[in-house]
Amino acid sequence: MNDPQASLSWQDNDTVHTARWRSESGWPAPRRVVIADDTTPADTAYRLACEGTALLWHGDFQNARQLLQALMRRVDRKPAKPSKQRKPASLTEAFHLHRQAQAQRARTLAMLLIPLDADYGISLRRAPDLREACREAYGEPHAQASVASLRELLGLVGAHEWRKKGVEIPALDARIHPHYGVFSPVRGEYVDLVAQAPLPAKTLAFDIGTGTGVLAALLAKRGVQRVIGTDQDARALACARDNIQRLGLSRQVEILEADLFPAGRAPLIVCNPPWLPGKPSSALEHAVYDPDSRMLRGFLAGLAEHLAPGGEGWLILSDFAEHLGLRSRESLLGWIADAGLAVRDRLDIRPRHGKARDADDPLHAARSAEVTSLWRLVAKD
Template sequence: MTIDPTFPVIHWTDGAAEPSARWRSEAGVVPPRRVVLADDRMTADAAYRQASEGVALLWRGDYQNARQLLQAMARRIDRKPRKPPAAPLDAFNAHRQAQAQRARTLGMLLIPLDADYSIPLRRAPDVKEACREVYGDADARGGESSVVSLRELLGLIGAHEWRKKGVEIAALGARIHPYYGVFSPVRGEYVELVARARLPSRALAFDIGTGTGVLAAVLAKRGLARIVATDADARALACARENVGRLGLTEQIQISEADLFPPGRAPLVVCNPPWLPARPSSPVEHAIYDPDSRMLRGFLGGLSAHLEPGGEGWLILSDFAEHLGLRSREALLDMIDAAGLKVIGRDDIRPVHPKAADLSDPLYRARAAEVTSLWRLGVK
């Protein structure tokens, strides 16, 4: 085995030997400081106690037993749900803190991967394709074995299944296939807003932060002659290109790498930025959290320079952040005004996702009050 020195390495003791392997974490988790071997003899109480103390457990037993152990550890964490604070912002911060602690504890159960991404454990599934989609070609990494959190590996497997199955989009009459780490259009209300809004032009549109390419595809299906869809994330760009190709829309949609705007102006510029102005705790959360509203401010600040005279900017944004106390409506309107923009109109829609009706959710009040809006903006 050859260990790539540019990647983190973890070490453990196995009898008189001191093996090591590459540490993998798409969530950006640092390698655990202490690793011990564990197998089918370990009880859930012992595993939970050690994981809570920051000791990682490298599994050497049956794979399916490891999954059951992870579920048992999760039940111990969830056994005593805490009463959320009354203030929405306090409830949000407490919820994120609890979720982060839960992820850290459950992330301590580790699974080995061979150089070809096979799992050298009894009753282990074939995860090679799921790993290749996220980690890349195994051969390109020089044939090294590695270790990954079982919780994170299950996330990769779930993302692989979503990528194969796809998400049905009513406005397209087809499916969008999201990649791991690219925001999945499972919440259809924001797509419906774009599908029903009055078009200012059918000549050209910019789709800023395209992600899976779903909004660009909806605009193409509505008859726009040309859409330039941008993103700064390599995985999102690959995902959008695949979806556009799968839908047969490559003649209408151009996928371009850009921080925000492509060169030039358009009569329609669309953006669905992350809705929550908070710091992501891992790279895969950048589709949800927008620190200091950087993408929102960037879109608003650059919109007037990329709109044709009389054109419209469509800002798709939930007011979830307002109900959590993360941003006020007045602050949003001030951002729009400071960017030299005016509100031409607004179309609202209520969420239909299950959490909006889940009374046990600590953020239920904010979710139940949430409204997603398409803000039609023009230059003053």
């Protein structure tokens, strides 16, 4: 989501400096920038960040990390007195307020900036070498200095470590290595559904929106002779190909760039689209939010014409959006019927993640009721 033309300008000792602006969240470059260092008080930094003034760090790198932690404590500090604001009238309103608060929190914490050399090196005291993590996320460096938020850079480091370590997938008996910007398969419910559902055939399967390639790999492990995984995101395509190669499945699984379906028909077509209708605000959120349910509706609308006779389409979808009032079950069933499809069966599973049991989560009522389903869809006769 970086704009290669975006730049950030600031003044230091009467000299105007300019560098490339980097933001994976797609935020515009801050208009106001001040120099901050080890002498900058946390309260001052917090006030400036809340006002939309960015702090370009010229001090010790580890002190910048401590300042970021201090900003986080201030952002997350609960008021001394209970808030008199009215409670949300519905889960839908609670969801939108939650997203708004999370966006404001992220924007405030993103105001602490770190300068990067042209090769992604950081010329600050006690700065770690983040060049490999930056190359994985940003691509090969160009002959231009840049600036990014410390919070984003720390996210790059976390993604780099996840990529090296990988995520254990019990159904695969192997690890999947997510790349930066590609949603990690940390929620195993949908993987378990695909591992358990009865296969209609083992000759060919399409995995639409393959992401890390985890479902394509799982289908191949289950004995499907040929699997074609599609995606249109460059990071996802590179990630899926890497994982398929690591798993030794390159002869069975082919990864293609495509908007939804590849050419031809298959007896099994699998899709795990983003579960929530809405606008993503970062690269990772593209795996969570589907504007106007574009991918979901596109998959359903094109499924019948890509299914081989007697074939099945597996739609893996959580009903979290239904509990939030963002999409109704009637709408989903209507889209299925309008696409000339019928429901052969549905497999359900409850979430196992911690938030489903966290009563303090503002969306707990929806999370605790959530069910993830694998809809076995067939073309109507």
